[in-house]
Amino acid sequence: MAASDLAEPDDPRARAARTKRDRTRRALLDAADATFGSRGWADTRMEDVAAAAGVSAATAYNHFPSKHVLVGSVYGPLVRPLLSEAERDIAAGRPVVDALTDQIRALARISQRYRKLTASFWSAVEEYTIKVSGPPDTADDGDPRTLAPVPTPLRILIEHGQQTGQLRPFPSALDVSGMIVNLLLLRSINRKEEPADVTAELLLTVLFGMLRPELLANADNDERPFRRTDCADRRVPLDDR
Known part of the structure; x- marks a missing residue:
């Protein structure tokens, strides 16, 4: 040549x-x-x-060789900053309950603000999961679940909390993070008008009910420990996507 x-x-x-x-x-x-x-x-x-x-x-x-790659590439930038935040929280020794609370609230805001895009992403994930009949494979660059790894920040924080004794060791971080994200994405489709802070409260109650139940057990019967009282999430401007 x-x-x-x-x-x-x-x-x-x-x-x-x-x-x-x-x-x-x-x-x-x-x-x-x-x-x-x-x-x-x-x-x-x-x-x-x-x-x-x-x-x-x-x-x-x-x-973009497929629609799955395309929607994963669009959704990925919305969630990847949360992975960096989780890694910083772990490195800084931040209490895992606080870090997970912020992560869940951020995910709820994202799914509400981009609710139509989130619904498209979730549909792509469901379709691809059925197609491959298995969990995400990091070597598969066509999988929307690897292009937009929504559960990963939660998983690494839960793993850290379990390893340091801040969270119960069962269920596993992989199982819990998957369940929480699945519930979040389903509610973004089925509860379109639900405010982000309400979604976050539900997810946090489920999450810590499994991994830190004393946070709920020690609360008064009518107390909701993860309820937002400042309505901060309600002030997030929404678009129509």
Whole structure:
């Protein structure tokens, strides 16, 4: 191969090509966000997203080989910051009850604010889980569950809490995190008008009822220890996605 055939890293043509690819990818992600959020999972085709982004269907498939990859790539940036937060909390030695409480409330806000997109993501997860008949595989880059690992921040915090004796050792962190996320996603579909703080209170009651039951047992009969009284979550502006 001739030397002229090799593009140098600072070759203007190579930079222009990378810029074009990045812009096309961004346009597809933005179009997918809007389309999944308005039409839902079943009524959105890759061709619809491509048309909204102003590119051909072939170009869309070159960037995202399936709808599952596309919706996972859209939803992933919403939840990945929570993983960084969980890792920081563990490194800082923050009490796991406080860290998990913040995580659950953040997830409830995300699912409410992006409720239509969340419903599309959940539909994709259900469909893909049936397709592969098994749990997520980190080597499978087409699995929306690995592209948007919603349970992972909860799982690592619960594992940390169980290892340090802050939480009961049973059920396992894998099982609990999966159950909590499944309940969250189902409520985002079936309880569309439920405020995020109400969803979070329910999830926290279920979570700590399994792993830190004394938080509930020591409360008065009419006390709800995870109830928000400042209504902070209600002030989060919602869009119609």
